[in-house]
Amino acid sequence: xxxxxxxxxxxxxxxxxxxxxxxxxxxxxxxxxxxxxxxxxxxxxxxxxxxxxxxxxxxxxxxxxxxxxxxxxxxxxxxxxxxxxxxxxxxxxxxxxxxxxxxxxxxxxxxxxx
Amino acid sequence: xxxxxxxxxxxxxxxxxxxxxxxxxxxxxxxxxxxxxxxxxxxxxxxxxxxxxxxxxxxxxxxxxxxxxxxxxxxxxxxxxxxxxxxxxxxxxxxxxxxxxxxxxxxxxx
Numbered sequence: 001x002x003x004x005x006x007x008x009x010x011x012x013x014x015x016x017x018x019x020x021x022x023x024x025x026x027x028x029x030x031x032x033x034x035x036x037x038x039x040x041x042x043x044x045x046x047x048x049x050x051x052x053x054x055x056x057x058x059x060x061x062x063x064x065x066x067x068x069x070x071x072x073x074x075x076x077x078x079x080x081x082x083x084x085x086x087x088x089x090x091x092x093x094x095x096x097x098x099x100x101x102x103x104x105x106x107x108x109x110x111x112x113x114x
Numbered sequence: 115x116x117x118x119x120x121x122x123x124x125x126x127x128x129x130x131x132x133x134x135x136x137x138x139x140x141x142x143x144x145x146x147x148x149x150x151x152x153x154x155x156x157x158x159x160x161x162x163x164x165x166x167x168x169x170x171x172x173x174x175x176x177x178x179x180x181x182x183x184x185x186x187x188x189x190x191x192x193x194x195x196x197x198x199x200x201x202x203x204x205x206x207x208x209x210x211x212x213x214x215x216x217x218x219x220x221x222x223x224x
Contacts, residue, residue: 042217056211103158104160108157
């Protein structure tokens with residue numbers, strides 16, 4: 001079974017631009033969560049989608065948004081990029097019906113903001 | 115949300131047993147405890163999950179005392195390939211309330 005796929009793996013943007021990251025979950029998984037990982041803040045929860053609906057949201061500004069499609073694939077968008085948005089963005093999928101923490105992570109998209 | 119504390123780093127030698135403890139003093143009733151392993155340039159990988167007492171799988175054991183304010187991940191007979199960062203995750207994912215610890219960098223030496 002294929003794992004979680006994230007694209008692109010690496011990207012460089014400049015301040016003020018926007019970026020869209022994509023995540024394809026494991027087949028049959030209906031929940032997709034997004035995390036930001038930085039050396040200073042560690043792993044921080046952004047949001048979770050289940051059956052195309054945002055089910056949970058972390059403490060991030062409105063510049064961070066996401067969506068999930070009917071095939072469970074998910075995208076996240078960051079608008080008006082800031083230098084501090086440079087991070088590894090991780091997507092994780094799970095079955096979602098009783099999401100007690102067993103997450104399957106992708107390899108991440110490393111965003112550098114210049 | 116539970117406040118999570120883990121040691122920043124640990125060293126061990128091949129063949130030894132390694133125990134990494136995570137403190138979560140204000141864990142909530144519905145919170146589970148999950149451990150992940152992360153190698154450089156990869157996403158975290160699930161190791162083990164528990165709610166109370168002891169859980170064991172083919173790679174690790176997880177010990178959780180009755181008060182659930184801490185948990186210990188036990189890796190038997192580590193090898194060089196176990197060198198990685200280990201994260202403790204505590205929370206109720208259904209409620210969108212979960213917190214990762216800052217991670218413990220385990221270095222296994224020959």
